[in-house]
């Protein structure tokens with residue numbers, strides 16, 4: 300049986316055929332053909348969110364436990380992969396191809412399947428997905444928050460609830476591109492606020508923070524710190540790509 304969404308996509312693909320952003324072949328609604336998707340490197344390991352050390356198992360390396368509010372991070376692909384960069388660029392900047400959030404969610408799911416499944420399943424259990432928030436100004440330009448779009452796709456694929464009303468960005472920040480870590484940290488300090496009442500309603504003590512790219516970790520850390528102060532015990536990060 301076809302799901303409503305598949306029927307919608309099928310009808311739309313007849314009216315508005317989609318072309319692969321990489322090779323130009325006609326493809327489905329996600330703007331990337333399966334052949335080009337298969338060329339993307341998907342990471343088979345964990346890494347420390349603080350020092351970047353490759354880890355065989357989950358979490359943070361022993362030296363960095365006291366330096367982070369995260370229990371660990373999942374990052375599907377290296378951002379240095381030109382196609383990954385292209386996908387994220389087309390989603391975040393013009394032409395704002397919103398469907399590419401599904402491609403990024405597919406990368407994350409494939410990454411999960413390449414890791415130790417028992418560990419991953421245990422981490423995903425009883426969790427909720429929380430997108431890294433964007434300010435209203437940014438959302439107005441793009442019409443959507445890319446982190447939330449990726450989180451929505453993951454929520455559907457993994458059957459994990461999504462909460463977009465527990466963490467908010469309360470201070471606009473200048474673009475972080477090209478800035479050193481200390482400056483990023485300073486810019487993002489106190490930029491987020493948690494809604495304790497909505498958090499209580501979710502009844503979850505475990506949050507999976509979702510974003511498109513993990514660069515220096517300054518944004519993720521600030522989000523995690525804010526949620527921890529609001530009483531969340533376990534905070535994980537999930538991103539489609541990692542830069543360092």
Ligand SMILES: [Zn+2]
Pocket residue numbers: 319320321322323324331332333334335336
């Ligand atoms: Zn292609």
Ligand SMILES: [Zn+2]
Pocket residue numbers: 347348349350351352359360361362363
């Ligand atoms: Zn480390």
